[in-house]
Amino acid sequence: MTKRLFVKGNEAxxxxxxxxxxxxxxxxxxxxxxxxxxxxxxHLPALGGxxxxxxxxxxxxxxxLGAAACGARAMTSxxxxxxxxxxxxxxxxxxxxxxxLIVNVCRSGPxxxxxxxxxxxxxxxxxxxxxxxYHIIVLAPDSVQEMYDLAMLAFDLSDRYRIPAMLLADAVxxxxxxxxxxxxxxxxxxxxxxxxxxxxxxxxxxxxVVKSLRLGDGEMEAHNNNLHARxxxxxxxxxxxxxxxxxxxxxxxxAFGSCARIAKTALRLAREQxxxxxxxxxxxxxxxxxxxxREHCATARKVLCFELNNGQMxxxxxxxxxxxxxxxxxxxxxxxxxxxxxxxLAQIRTHYEA
Amino acid sequence: MNTQMKQVFSxxxxxxxxxxxxxxxxxxGTIHRLVAEAMDHFAIKDKTIGIxxxxxxxFLYDYFDIDVIEAPHGRAPAxxxxxxxxxxxxxxFAYQGDGDLAAIGTSEIIxxxxxxxxxxxxxxxxxxxxxTGGQMAxxxxxxxxxxxxxxxxxxxSQGYPMKMAELIGSLDGxxxxxxxxxxxxxxVIQAAKAMRKAFEVQINGAGFAFLEVLSTCPxxxxxxxxxxxxxxxxxxxxxxxxxxxxDNSAV
Numbered sequence: 001m002t003k004r005l006f007v008k009g010n011e012a013x014x015x016x017x018x019x020x021x022x023x024x025x026x027x028x029x030x031x032x033x034x035x036x037x038x039x040x041x042x043h044l045p046a047l048g049g050x051x052x053x054x055x056x057x058x059x060x061x062x063x064x065l066g067a068a069a070c071g072a073r074a075m076t077s078x079x080x081x082x083x084x085x086x087x088x089x090x091x092x093x094x095x096x097x098x099x100x101l102i103v104n105v106c107r108s109g110p111x112x113x114x115x116x117x118x119x120x121x122x123x124x125x126x127x128x129x130x131x132x133x134y135h136i137i138v139l140a141p142d143s144v145q146e147m148y149d150l151a152m153l154a155f156d157l158s159d160r161y162r163i164p165a166m167l168l169a170d171a172v173x174x175x176x177x178x179x180x181x182x183x184x185x186x187x188x189x190x191x192x193x194x195x196x197x198x199x200x201x202x203x204x205x206x207x208x209v210v211k212s213l214r215l216g217d218g219e220m221e222a223h224n225n226n227l228h229a230r231x232x233x234x235x236x237x238x239x240x241x242x243x244x245x246x247x248x249x250x251x252x253x254x255a256f257g258s259c260a261r262i263a264k265t266a267l268r269l270a271r272e273q274x275x276x277x278x279x280x281x282x283x284x285x286x287x288x289x290x291x292x293x294r295e296h297c298a299t300a301r302k303v304l305c306f307e308l309n310n311g312q313m314x315x316x317x318x319x320x321x322x323x324x325x326x327x328x329x330x331x332x333x334x335x336x337x338x339x340x341x342x343x344x345l346a347q348i349r350t351h352y353e354a
Numbered sequence: 355m356n357t358q359m360k361q362v363f364s365x366x367x368x369x370x371x372x373x374x375x376x377x378x379x380x381x382x383g384t385i386h387r388l389v390a391e392a393m394d395h396f397a398i399k400d401k402t403i404g405i406x407x408x409x410x411x412x413f414l415y416d417y418f419d420i421d422v423i424e425a426p427h428g429r430a431p432a433x434x435x436x437x438x439x440x441x442x443x444x445x446x447f448a449y450q451g452d453g454d455l456a457a458i459g460t461s462e463i464i465x466x467x468x469x470x471x472x473x474x475x476x477x478x479x480x481x482x483x484x485x486t487g488g489q490m491a492x493x494x495x496x497x498x499x500x501x502x503x504x505x506x507x508x509x510x511s512q513g514y515p516m517k518m519a520e521l522i523g524s525l526d527g528x529x530x531x532x533x534x535x536x537x538x539x540x541x542v543i544q545a546a547k548a549m550r551k552a553f554e555v556q557i558n559g560a561g562f563a564f565l566e567v568l569s570t571c572p573x574x575x576x577x578x579x580x581x582x583x584x585x586x587x588x589x590x591x592x593x594x595x596x597x598x599x600x601d602n603s604a605v
Contacts, residue, residue, distance in 0.1 A: 024436070024439060024440060026436065050439045050440075052435070052439070052469075054432070054465070055461055055462070055464075055465035056461060058429065058432070058461070058462075059429070059432040059435075059461065059462050059465065060432075062425065062426060062429035062432035062433045062436065062462070063432050063433070063435050063436035063439075064436060065423075065425070065426075065429075065433050065436060066405075066423060066425075066432065066433035066434060066435060066436025066437040066438075066440070067436035067437065067439065067440045068436075069423045069433075069436075069437060070403075070423075070436070070437050070440035070441050071440070072440040074436070074440075088426055089426060089429070092424075092425075092426045096423075096424065198403055198421045198423065198437070198441065198444075199441075200440075200441050200443065200444075207419065207420060207421055207422075208421045208422075209415045209421070209422045209423075209424075210422070210423045210424065211406070211415060211422070211423070211424035212424060213412060213424060
């Protein structure tokens with residue numbers, strides 16, 4: 001399995017999910033993610049799995065809930081307006097502690113939105129998205145390879161913490177083709193059996209109930225506190241990020257996903273021109289790498305956050321670094337073209353020299 | 355002669371020995387019993403998964419001695435689809451009210467039926483939203499006064515009651531669709547038979563089975579249990595005729 005493949009990001013996320021043992025997919029067509037269900041429709045039946053093109057995103061997410069409650073690795077994928085429709089079901093999955101993978105190949109802007117690359121849905125993804133004050137795990141791939149790798153990680157984290165996981169990508173990450181080294185999925189040794197789930201065999205012992213409703217005295221409060229304790233535990237153990245040239249950085253860049261690819265080129269150009277610039281790319285957007293950010297920015301003068309939106313992740317960067325100057329540069333969703341590395345470089349120079 | 359006495363009536367094994375929260379005269383209890391009797395009849399309680407919907411029926415996880423998944427409002431057929439596809443050897447049923455199935459969940463029920471999912475759907479039609487306090491439902495009868503149709507349902511502006519057993523029966527993917535009532539001993543016996551059939555269709559892998567059960571809501575109808583029961587025969591059955599609307603199950 002060491003052959004280097006040339007595939008689309010949307011295909012890679014599907015390949016990674018299937019390799020990780022996902023055997024149930026429920027979805028509804030929407031651009032720019034339709035390659036995901038198309039790939040899975042071609043390959044899942046041969047693996048003995050089930051593919052359902054549902055009547056709506058709402059039905060898809062609820063099929064996922066049912067499959068997850070029965071202990072299966074299952075997924076859905078969609079794009080911004082479709083993800084909004086799924087929020088009811090995601091809230092129920094969070095409330096009833098059902099793991100599962102949700103891929104969001106984000107569109108740009110409110111309403112129907114455009115199909116160009118955008119990071120407009122950061123807030124929706126990391127702040128809960130639906131009702132009830134919960135969070136889900138959010139991973140942000142910046143390459144075709146990471147679409148594959150993080151699909152596996154998403155299932156592992158989701159199963160371990162019984163929290164739904166989202167892969168937040170966009171049209172660039174989903175639609176571009178680049179090299180992929182597919183590798184075998186190895187389940188973590190410590191991944192526990194899903195003893196809480198409804199099993200295949202007849203249940204003659206203890207009855208299992210998967211539900212979000214908790215009406216007993218203090219039950220809901222305890223449940224919510226328990227969920228938030230798991231979020232805190234994830235922040236301790238599961239934060240992932242990529243650090244570049246952080247040791248001597250006077251200016252630290254932050255960016256995720258497709259925007260980080262542009263920022264990396266700008267970072268290289270800045271280094272070539274002698275500027276001491278580093279970069280921290282969050283891979284887990286929730287849990288957010290606040291502690292590593294604090295650690296790596298301790299000696300930096302300033303932080304510059306790049307995003308393909310009007311400023312969303314920058315709020316979390318500022319919360320992590322209350323005493324640090326944090327600047328922002330971004331493009332509104334729907335700009336129709338991507339910022340160039342030179343455009344980012346000009347921003348880097350301005351802030352570096354200021 | 356005590357030694358010759360034998361017990362001929364008891365709580366079905368598939369029901370827990372607990373008190374329900376249902377109001378006096380509500381027929382959910384009767385319908386729960388019919389579901390439990392059908393599970394006992396086929397000895398399937400250990401392999402059955404119940405899907406609880408939103409409304410008075412949500413608490414079925416406290417009443418049935420089975421595994422249960424709670425579904426969002428109207429989405430029970432989609433949750434049931436996911437569960438059944440993962441565990442095809444288990445028996446999966448959803449139990450939904452009229453607001454849940456015939457208003458907010460119309461899409462999910464039609465498409466689950468049309469895909470011919472191997473599911474049993476119990477649809478309890480009492481012409482009102484019980485849990486939220488008696489608002490107009492998709493099955494509220496013309497002229498019926500509810501808290502959101504205070505002068506009576508006006509079909510010119512509020513449309514007509516949905517006849518779900520007929521609608522679902524018209525879909526090619528549906529194998530069995532019927533409507534029953536539980537307002538008289540005769541109807542209860544017919545309903546028990548239809549309930550067994552609705553499970554038997556799934557057990558035999560014969561497809562999608564839909565059973566509509568007309569029911570009372572004395573509290574929100576503002577009626578005594580007896581008057582409410584009488585209304586089923588006098589007002590509901592004429593609009594929602596009892597009978598089998600589809601039977602392609604070849605059971």
